[in-house]
Amino acid sequence: MKYLLDNNDLKEILSKAERNLLSSEKIKFKKDKTWRENSIPSNPGVYALYEGTQKLLYIGETGNLRARMNEINRTVNHSFRKQLGFTRFEGVKSRKKFNVEVEQKLDSYFDESLYVSFIEVNFGRLEIETSIISNHQTLLLNSEKKRKLKIEITKLEENETASH
Numbered sequence: 001m002k003y004l005l006d007n008n009d010l011k012e013i014l015s016k017a018e019r020n021l022l023s024s025e026k027i028k029f030k031k032d033k034t035w036r037e038n039s040i041p042s043n044p045g046v047y048a049l050y051e052g053t054q055k056l057l058y059i060g061e062t063g064n065l066r067a068r069m070n071e072i073n074r075t076v077n078h079s080f081r082k083q084l085g086f087t088r089f090e091g092v093k094s095r096k097k098f099n100v101e102v103e104q105k106l107d108s109y110f111d112e113s114l115y116v117s118f119i120e121v122n123f124g125r126l127e128i129e130t131s132i133i134s135n136h137q138t139l140l141l142n143s144e145k146k147r148k149l150k151i152e153i154t155k156l157e158e159n160e161t162a163s164h
Contacts, residue, residue, distance in 0.1 A: 013124070014131040021046055021119045021132065026053040029114040031073055031107075040066040040118070046128045047118040049080055057084075058141050059132045061125035065118050073110070081106060083141040 005013070027039050029049075045065045049058040049072075058080045062068035071077040075085060075097045085091035089105045091098035098106070121128060133142050 010127075014128060017046065017119060017121065017124075017128045018132050018135065021048055021059075021117060021128075022056070024117040024119060026050055026115040026117050029069070029072075029110055029116050031110065033070075036066050036069050040069050040116075041120060042066045043120045044122055044125060045118045045120045046125055046132070047116055048132075050115040050117070051113050053115050056136055056139050059129055059136070060142075061121075061129040063125075065120070069116065075103065075106070080141060084109065087141065 030036075042064050044061075044063045046059065046061045047065060047068065048056060049060070051057055060068065060080070068078075072081060075081045082091075085098045085102050085106050088109070089098070089102045091102040091106075097103055133140060
């Protein structure tokens with residue numbers, strides 16, 4: 001069977017997307033609507049969250065980058081904020097917000113330390129996100145479920161390659 005993209009093509013596309021994302025401008029995260037409107041497009045894409053401008057913390061994908069940057073402010077809406085509250089500020093995991101003290105610590109952290117970069121991507125966002133998560137698993141606060149997904153995909157690809 002002839003594929004539109006073979007494994008080498010796909011690996012190159014994923015590698016290029018990762019290079020583009022990780023080398024794109026790191027923008028200081030701000031909570032205000034004006035910042036989002038002036039800095040973040042309403043287009044689909046893949047984004048990276050950083051502590052400062054160097055320490056990669058999280059990879060995500062979305063159909064609307066600007067809306068996603070708004071959601072990251074709310075613990076109930078974003079897994080990064082939940083993971084950060086749990087791992088850094090001893091918050092108790094919940095479907096709702098953390099207690100007031102942890103929420104304040106998260107807000108301060110976002111104001112002082114959080115940066116974002118992104119690439120606009122119309123098609124293949126999940127594959128790019130999954131590939132980058134796989135390549136940086138030990139550094140990231142992405143949920144374990146996301147990290148395990150890539151491991152399973154990689155095993156399938158290895159089995160497919162071995163059988164050809």
